[in-house]
Amino acid sequence: MCEQAFSCLTNHLISVEGEIHVCLSQVRPTIEYLCSKKQARVSNEVLDTAKDKSSEIIDEECGLAITYSKKGNVMPHARYDCVEQDFTRTENEVSGPAGNNLNFCEQCYCYICDKLASECQYWNVPSACHCNAHNKSKYWKAHRDVALTGALSIFNFNLVDIDSELRHGGALLQKFCLELALEYNKYLMGITTSRSSLIPCICTCHSQLKMFCEVCQVNHVEIRLYSYTPVFNMVLNFLKQAEKEKPKAAAIMMIGVAKEILLHKQHPQEVFNKSDQTATPSQAVPIFMHRITSELQRMLVLSDFPPYLFNKLKTFYKALPLPSYCYIFTNCLNVLSWEDPFLTSILRGQNITGQRQKKGKKETLWEDFPVVLARVERMEAREEYRELVRYLRVIKCNDTIKLRALQDKVPFYFCKYGDFNSAAQSFHLNTSLSCCIACRLTPFQYKIYLKILRTGTVPAGCELSEERQWVLVEGGNLIKTCLLLKCSLRILFVNEVLYRDVYCWSRLIQIHCNDFTMKNDMPQVPPPEFVKNIAVLAASVLEDLKNGIVGLPKPFSSALCWESALILVTVAAVQMLHKNISMMKIVLPLIVAYGKNFWALKLLFDSLSTKEDILHHFCAILSNNIYVHRSMMIDVVKCHDANYVSDLVTLFLSFKQTTIQSLSIPVLNVLVEAWHEFKTMECLWIQSLHSFLQNKVVPAMEMVNTAQFIELRNKLNRIL
Structure with a gap:
């Protein structure tokens, strides 16, 4: 059918009075399109004629004959799009229906409620009047957004950003806020009780005479009590529920609760109770805020929130009205995203100081401890050990003691990616605190580190443990013997607990014995004159190490370097025994550690023989140890x-x-x-x-x- 024929038919139908949609079999879509373009109007008489199957419409000019037509199916639509009922657009009319807006067809839907107009409860209710709603009004669009998003409307989300997880969290939050409002209202109303129920009356007048005397009358008056504890318990249970939800829902629930409880005021007649921190809002709300902010900080770091949600949460929190007793939480959610230029420059090694100039002022990387802990947890899980070392070396925190515990694992992280030399040096690098990592090592940690540095293997996972499987670090270079010797002895010299521990010394001796025992089942015995000369030299070397001078003479890098190292360790062990033998209860591990290197064990006894009382004490302990x-x-x-x-x-x-x-x-x-x-x-x-x-x-x-x-x-x- 040509376009000219349709044009002729359209001109013919326009001349007919009345507005109608003509439904034609097979050609209806094209006719409707052309009619709408030319704003065609046809009379009801023609439509009635078209319904009759036997009737015909003949256009003699175009040679077109319509033999059959029927009324089309009306699809569901918003009230303002209805073609059967006129609609009058207004901006924010809510006092009553405008024009013919009250009327609707069977397929008309409420723009606000997304329900059939016949089911809308506010279709013709003054101050609501949903019949006037349409999509060209800012007022009605905002009203629709609130209706669709519920509690999420306070976050100003775009509708396209709201997924099922956010909607679920918003629904739970909205339901809880209604319940919380009722419970908070009960708190404000208080509970009426008698004074005697709290403080028993000791007067006998009412028990014998069944009346109150003037003395005890005041003990039986009615008083009103106000306790915030029921509200506290309700909020606590909701937070526990939120912590079990998915991250997006949990974040919405927690920060929404924070907004509600920060508005809670303490009743003027309520008594401050130091023994019960749940009894008043001024005591309970800070407890909740600490829990909420700590959890939100972790989620912002660990949950990979999309940028729009990350920024919305921070912006929303910043606008919360914090009372005076919650000022400490003002900047808790100023968490840097992983894409922040300042943070990324540190993690990539471009900024090794952790400082930058911002608007002419020096700014230091400072984060709350929950944020630091979450970043460490994430980088450990992703095995980003280089970035983790760079971060821990510059970060500043509000909890220096806990931060120090994290920083003490820096040598371990060096070992995890094979930089054993840096690991050995990091034990003695001073931090912002008063002492180095070596000062705080435990005997267990010391023995683990000796094994790592000697073998080039590390425990699988991120904990110093011998129970886990140990793996070889790919691409790692084993530490030189001289550096290991200096590092291990210096740690003992600065850490008094390790210095007095026999098992630490036995592990150190065993490692240096194994260095050359592994090559020969029966190690070669060095010349006695060599042993004597190195033993004399060892005394001065040990003094230098104690004073921080870390250079070693040539004999310790010669052909007999293994033997020289063992002699140095033996002389150091003798010095320790001279100083601490009176406090020792076990020395057998020292003897066992030498294995088949009896020449070195002979040096130990010869050195102890210089002081007879020390020798007697040592032999007495050893003899007892062999039996025990x-x-x-x-x-x-x-x-x-x-x-x-x-x-x-x-x-x-x-x-x-x-x-x-x-x-x-x-x-x-x-x-x-x-x-x-x-x-x-x-x-x-x-x-x-x-x-x-x-x-x-x-x-x-x-x-x-x-x-x-x-x-x-x-x-x-x-x-x-």
Whole structure:
């Protein structure tokens, strides 16, 4: 059908009086479009004619014949779009219906309620008058937004930004606010009770005479009590519910509650109660605000809110009317986004001071502790250890003690990405506090760090723990022996707790023994003259380390560097024993740590021999330890072969001092007592040990004719 034919038909229909929509089968859409373009008006008579299937409309000019038509289906529409009822547009008319706006067809919907007009409760209610609502009025559009968003309207969200999660949080908040208003009103009304219910009357007049005398009359008057506790409990339960919701809903619920409770006033007649912090708004509201702000701070950091929501929450909080007892929370939500230029420059290493010039003033990166903790948690989860180190080195916080605990993990974060040299140096870098990280290490942490720095492996996860699986750091360079030696000794010198701990020294000795024991099952013994010279040199080196001078002489980087390091550690351990032997109860771990390096163990005893009282005290403690910690001694024997036992006993017997010789007695006694245990376990070296005891130990003991050795020889002869 050509366009000229439609034009002719349209001109013919315009001449007919009355307004109607002509529905034609197959060609109705095109006709409606052309009619609307030319504002066609047709009479009801033509429509009635079109309904008759047998009737025809013939346009002789165009040669067009309409043989059938029917009325179209009217789709649901807003009242102002209705084609059957006229609509008069007004800006904000609410006193009554304007024009013919009260009338509606079956498919008319209320613009405000999104319900059928017949179901709208405010269609013709004065001061509401939803029948006048339309989409061209700012007043009615704002009214519709409030109706659609409910409690979310206070945040000024765009409708396109409101998702199901926000809508759910808004619905819960709106319901709670209604319940809270009722409970708060009860608090303002108070509860009537008698004074005697609070303070029992001790007067006997009313119990005997059934009346009140002038003395106790005041005890029975009615009084009104005001307690905020029911409101407190209601808010507390709602906050617990909010914490279980998804982040967006939880944020809306919490900050909405903050707005409500900040408006709560204390009743003038209410008594301030120090013992019950829930009894008055001035006591209870700060408790809630601390909880709300802390949780919101964490969510702003961890929840990846879209920028519009992030900024809306901060703007809304800034406009909250804080009473005087909540001024401390004024800037709590001034949280920097992860995209903030100041923060990103620090995390990328472009700003190492944590300061910047803003409007001519120096600004320092400062955040509340919950924000700092949340940032650390997020960067740990994402394994952003470089960024985490940069952040912790410059951040300032309101809680310096808790912040210091986080900063103490900086060496561990260095190790996590393989920068072991920086980790070793960071133990002694002074922070804004009075001491360094080394001063606060525990013995457990010290031993963990020694293992990390020596092996180049770290615990999986972000905690210093031996229980977790340990993994090799890819791309990490092992720390040099000299740097490890200096670092480990300096930590002991600045930390008194570690310095007196025998297990810390035993771990340090064990590490330096393993350095060259791993290469040879039986380590080579350095020349005695070399050991003597390095031991003399070690005393001055240790003094320098204590004074902060960290350079080491050439012998510690020579071919015998491993042996030199072990000598230095042994001399340092002797100095510690000279100073703290009177306070010690266990020294056996020191002896066990040397393993098969008996030349270094001999140096330990030779150095202790310079002071006879120290030597006697040390040997007495060691002898007692061998009996008390029998299992430790047996475990050491099981880990080594028969030569270990033989060399240990031979070492003790080789000394001229009877005090040291006597140490072989507890060792052999424990060995004799565990002999049957060794046989049951079928130790492979039991025959070698049997031969050694028979051929070397017993003859050597015959040279010592004390009663103890005679008794021990008899025991050995019986088992052999």
